[in-house]
Amino acid sequence: NPGTQQALRESYGDPNRWAAYPDFVNPFATHLHGLHFMASGASSQDIERAVASFERVAGMTGNVVAAADQELAEQIAKGELQRAALPGLIWVVYENGVGPHLVEDRIDLPLVLLTGGRQGTPFYTGIALPRLTGGQSATAAITVSDSAGNQVRTGRLAEMERVMNTEFKARFNGILFRSMTSAVVKMYMQAAVSEEFGDVGGLLSGIVAAATTQADTRSWRALPNEWQIARLQQPADGVLS
Numbered sequence: 268n269p270g271t272q273q274a275l276r277e278s279y280g281d282p283n284r285w286a287a288y289p290d291f292v293n294p295f296a297t298h299l300h301g302l303h304f305m306a307s308g309a310s311s312q313d314i315e316r317a318v319a320s321f322e323r324v325a326g327m328t329g330n331v332v333a334a335a336d337q338e339l340a341e342q343i344a345k346g347e348l349q350r351a352a353l354p355g356l357i358w359v360v361y362e363n364g365v366g367p368h369l370v371e372d373r374i375d376l377p378l379v380l381l382t383g384g385r386q387g388t389p390f391y392t393g394i395a396l397p398r399l400t401g402g403q404s405a406t407a408a409i410t411v412s413d414s415a416g417n418q419v420r421t422g423r424l425a426e427m428e429r430v431m432n433t434e435f436k437a438r439f440n441g442i443l444f445r446s447m448t449s450a451v452v453k454m455y456m457q458a459a460v461s462e463e464f465g466d467v468g469g470l471l472s473g474i475v476a477a478a479t480t481q482a483d484t485r486s487w488r489a490l491p492n493e494w495q496i497a498r499l500q501q502p503a504d505g506v507l508s
Contacts, residue, residue, distance in 0.1 A: 274374050275443075279398065288433050294324045294425040295360075295494040298333055302358065305340045306350075314344040330424050332358075332498045355501030359411050359421060364404035364492035366427035369397040369484040392454050394446040395482040399435055402428055402492030409495070413502035421495035428492070442483075449480070 288294065301320030304313040321337035324330065342348040375393045412418040453476040461469030499507075 271447075278372050278374055278396070288327060288425075288429050292323070292327065292433075293430050294328050294330075294333075298324045298336070298424060298496070301336060301340065305336070305343065311344065314340060318344055324424070328424060330422055330496065332422065332496050333424065335498065357499055357501050357507070359409075359419075359497045359499070359507070361409050361421045361495040361497075362491035363406065363408075363495055365402055366488070366490040366492050367399050367402040367431055368488055369482075369486045370400050371482040371484055372396050372398045373480070392450050393477060393480055394450045395480045396442060396446055397435075397482045397484050399428065399431055404492045411497055411499060411507055413499070413507055414504055415502060417499065417502075419497040419499045421497040423493055424496045425494045426492070427490050427494075431486075446482075453480070 297320050301317040301324070303317075304320070305317035308314050308317060317340040318337060321333055321340055325333040325337050339348070343350060373393055373395050408421045410418055410420050457469055457472045457476060460472040
């Protein structure tokens with residue numbers, strides 16, 4: 268239905284253009300995976316896993332810390348550096364702001380039920396779909412410094428909105444199909460009630476259909492808007508600010 272497609276485009280745009288990470292990858296989790304194997308891996312295979320994780324994150328995000336970690340892991344894997352001989356390193360992770368969440372969008376669809384008794388009679392045919400709202404960052408970044416005056420600034424490693432878009436894009440067609448199916452079923456129910464009880468019955472059934480048309484907006488609200496990261500050497504006094 269061209270009218271239905273137009274209503275969806277006005278509310279959602281083209282789903283193919285939603286920015287998303289590939290293959291349900293969360294760069295932050297992937298980077299932690301690499302850090303774990305680089306810091307505590309027991310074999311050369313573990314170090315290779317770390318190299319692969321950092322390489323993937325650096326390629327997706329362009330984050331300078333991920334690129335530096337990839338280089339460090341590669342040097343360890345090649346035997347150019349020994350972990351025991353490395354200076355103490357500290358990674359600072361900044362969970363910035365409040366992540367995106369789902370809200371309900373109600374869309375009135377231009378559907379008309381064609382029946383033998385009431386050809387062309389319009390009924391309530393709205394659908395309710397979840398839509399992602401953008402998150403909100405607390406600050407642009409944070410600066411970490413030691414007592415010697417060395418400073419680093421955190422840089423973005425992963426955006427929660429893009430992580431959620433990956434899943435939402437994969438689920439959207441199923442969500443849309445269920446919503447459209449529900450709308451059609453409710454439309455036929457309204458027609459049946461209207462045929463049996465007249466216009467008043469049809470009106471009441473339309474009110475019930477509208478009241479029971481709701482989107483599933485459950486989402487995890489404890490996640491940040493973005494993850495940022497910085498790396499620096501451990502200071503002699505062990506104090507960072």
